[in-house]
Amino acid sequence: MQETRSYVVTGRALLGEELREEDVSITVSDGIITSIEPLSRRPDRWIVPALFNAHTHLGDTVAMDLPAHGSLADLVKPPNGLKHRILAATPRDDLVRAMRSSMITMIAAGTAGFADFREGGIEGVAALREAAAGLCCRPVILGREGGELVSDGAGISSVHDIKNAEEVVRNARAAGKLVAFHAGEKNQNDIDDALAFEPDLLVHCTHATDAQLRQIVDMGIPIAVCPRSNWLLGVAASSAHPPIKRILELGGRFLLGTDNVMFVQPDLFSEMAFTATIYRAPPEEILRAAVAGAQLAGNSGYIEERQKASFIVIDPAKGNLSFSKDIRATVVKRLNPSFICQNVLTMQ
Incomplete structure (x- = not known):
């Protein structure tokens, strides 16, 4: 309304x-x-x-529940993962229509905003803005491949996936924009390098070590966790990953995201219920995690x-x-x- x-x-x-x-x-x-x-x-x-969905890839709506096999890299690693090949082959009108339909789905489930890692450079950012036009759902767009400078910030894949991370971060900072990294989804090897850039947001940290979590908490960086996606993609199989309990014990902040629409419906009600069942975090902490991402959009x-x-x-x-x-x-x-x-x- x-x-x-x-x-x-x-x-x-x-x-x-x-x-x-x-x-x-x-x-x-x-x-x-x-x-x-x-x-x-x-x-x-x-x-x-x-609610605020702290991590999405809405463009992946065009590949919803596509039968897919292979490693995490085969499916989603830029620039040649399966999802990137599908996105490159999708007509713009279909992409816009798909992203808008996912936003309407999120609105129906009480979601007022989301932070999207938007592929496709400047054109990709423009497509998401077109999809969001007139809807009461605020996108925080974290661009890639040149989209960083015409969006709300940089949505960087693993620091090991791109060669110019330092340049991307420097330009985003100079423009007063957000910097977010995927890190620690498959293993902990890229977390330290991401932390060296002092990002505003880390996504996943599924396999962060205790020492890394302590540093993240000391730096005041929120972590957007995506439990259902982690389980479906085979990078988590227990309540230890992502380490929600330990984040809370250390006084850190976690946010809830749903990640790729290719695999997981962008429904935070389902994400909260799954997180409560598997991770046994206090309900108030889970609800806060599904709300507090609004701070990325400048709201409480x-x-x-x-x-x-x-x-x-x-x-x-x-x-x-x-x-x-x-x-x-x-x-x-x-x-x-x-x-x-x-x-x-x-x-x-």
Whole structure:
């Protein structure tokens, strides 16, 4: 839903970074939360922060569930992996239509924004912007192959996959843009070299060592983990990878992403439920990980006064959720789009 001039939404809300559960009346004016007031009666709706997908490759929608075999490099390594060959052969109109359809799917599941590693250089960035036009889902576009300078930053594959990483990072920094690296997906060998560039975001770190995690935490770098993708691609087979528990123990930050649409639907409800089942992280930490990526877009992502209105309204009576004794746990483990009765997404 696009913002109207002024309106009020009432419900049992998860407020602030603490995700405090309170019965409130929220006033939204011009897309901004102008007041959050206590509500005396018990409401019959839940108000939950909208989600932010911290790592996607939406272009891969054109290769959804294509029967594919081979190593990780055979499938996704630039410039000649299977996905790159498919993208190069896909007509622009089909690519734009595919990416837009995935964005519409994300919006329906309460996702207000996403950070996309966008292949295809300047043209690739332009195609994603065209796909996003008019939608209430904010893309943070991390370009490649020259797309870095016309997007929000650089989305670099493993530092070992490109020869000019230093130049790419230098140019991005000079332009005041973000720098993000894939690192540690298959093994830990490229993490130290990525850390040398002091990136704003690391993606995967599936096989980061304890020493590397300590350095990442000390540097304050968030890690976008993609558990379902890691399992499907065979680079994870236990709750130790990615090391979510250890990241939390060290006081670090992890964000949730869904990675390649070629393999995994860009659905953060499913990602949260999978993460809760396999990694047993506290529900509030998992929900924060599915929200806090909004900071990449310059927003808090949380339901707070003077922040952009970005939340979803849930009708628990549409199914059995009204019996919940812990809203945060239920949102993480059981929510699906059928329970959403209102999307308030103001990420643009």
